[in-house]
Amino acid sequence: AQGVINLFQSSARVEVIGTRHAEKLSEALASREELSRARDMGDYFRIEADKRDLNYSVYVEQGDVEQAQYQDYDSHTVDRMDVSEVEQLLLTLPEVRDELVAAGIVAERMI
Known part of the structure; x- marks a missing residue:
């Protein structure tokens, strides 16, 4: 979520509310x-x-x-991506790039 917030320069916040009933912590x-x-x-x-x-x-x-x-x-024993790595992965998706362009946002990493 933080990667999307960063890319789209949003003021939204991530609020951790804890584990929900029957939610899996590990897959x-x-x-x-x-x-x-x-x-x-x-x-x-x-x-x-x-x-x-x-x-x-x-x-x-x-x-x-x-x-x-x-x-x-x-999901607990594999390497986890940090926020920067998630952002880089999101930028490989044409749909995300198109939405960024439509929003008038040019990420320096898109160039």
């Missing part, structure tokens, strides 16, 4: 089990299908050491 994006068979493609993960059979004795007797090196990929 699971990929489990460690999924990440153990995923390929990092740079901008996204390609997660292969789970091809395990139903023979769980291997996991009971030996375990899966590879999965132990991963942690869940969720």
Whole structure:
């Protein structure tokens, strides 16, 4: 919200009102089990299908050491963008740029 306020030179304020009923604070994006068979493609993960059979004795007797090196990929464990990074991302959107031009605002970062 602060990035939009800054770009549009608004006098609006962000007011934190706390967590709402049933609001999620963290969103699971990929489990460690999924990440153990995923390929990092740079901008996204390609997660292969789970091809395990139903023979769980291997996991009971030996375990899966590879999965132990991963942690869940969720909204609390990923890098978060700061306000400046959000502004830069917003400026890549043609709709935001068009609205800024329509409002007579020329951001130096648009040039």
